[in-house]
Amino acid sequence: MLTLAEVIAELINESPFLQEGIAEGIINYSALARKLHPEIEQRFNKEVQQGAIVMALKRMAHKVDASQLEDQAKDYIRHMGDILVRSDLVDFAYKNSPTLIRAQKDLLELVQNSSSDLFHASSKGMHETNIITSRTFADKVKELFWEEEKLSEIQDLAAVTMRMPISYTKDAPGVFYHILKTLAWNKINVVEFISTKHEFSIIIEKEEINHTFKLLHDMKNS
Known part of the structure; x- marks a missing residue:
């Protein structure tokens, strides 16, 4: 007992x-x-x-x-790459369906042939697929997915992206928690969080760009 x-x-x-x-x-x-x-x-x-x-x-x-865990996270963040900011993004969410993959394939072909400054990220969950793209590309998404069930559309977003240190091999559990905790305590609304092996992007409301950038910059240079 x-x-x-x-x-x-x-x-x-x-x-x-x-x-x-x-x-x-x-x-x-x-x-x-x-x-x-x-x-x-x-x-x-x-x-x-x-x-x-x-x-x-x-x-x-x-x-x-919790001090040792936090010190490891802070040290890891100091070794991260430059902070990149992209604005004027749109977030779409569509309900998964048998035809959605075909529309997504057509969308990726358009992305591949588009300008290099286009921001595009997508992720597929159990029940829905999320697409975040530049505002200039939003009409293409709507056109390709017009037959799909749109769950939401959020305008006026921005992405703050950081590269993780590839050559820095130190394990640092709690890195994302430390970053998201700092944003939460400063009342930053994180709309989406996108990550790959060595890169992550925090999707926020456009008016929070400067505040978010400063918080991440201060963490990286503390």
């Missing part, structure tokens, strides 16, 4: 924000105990005193250390 300390540790480990807050010593244990109280009582199926939760949180606080 799980102990109170083990249950609390599970709940803390489910939330990197809480884990980091405890490691930094900025968490109010009484407030956190009140927040965790209903979930803990549900797991034990009996009454648990909030005071006991507070004491358990204080005892486990010294065991939570």
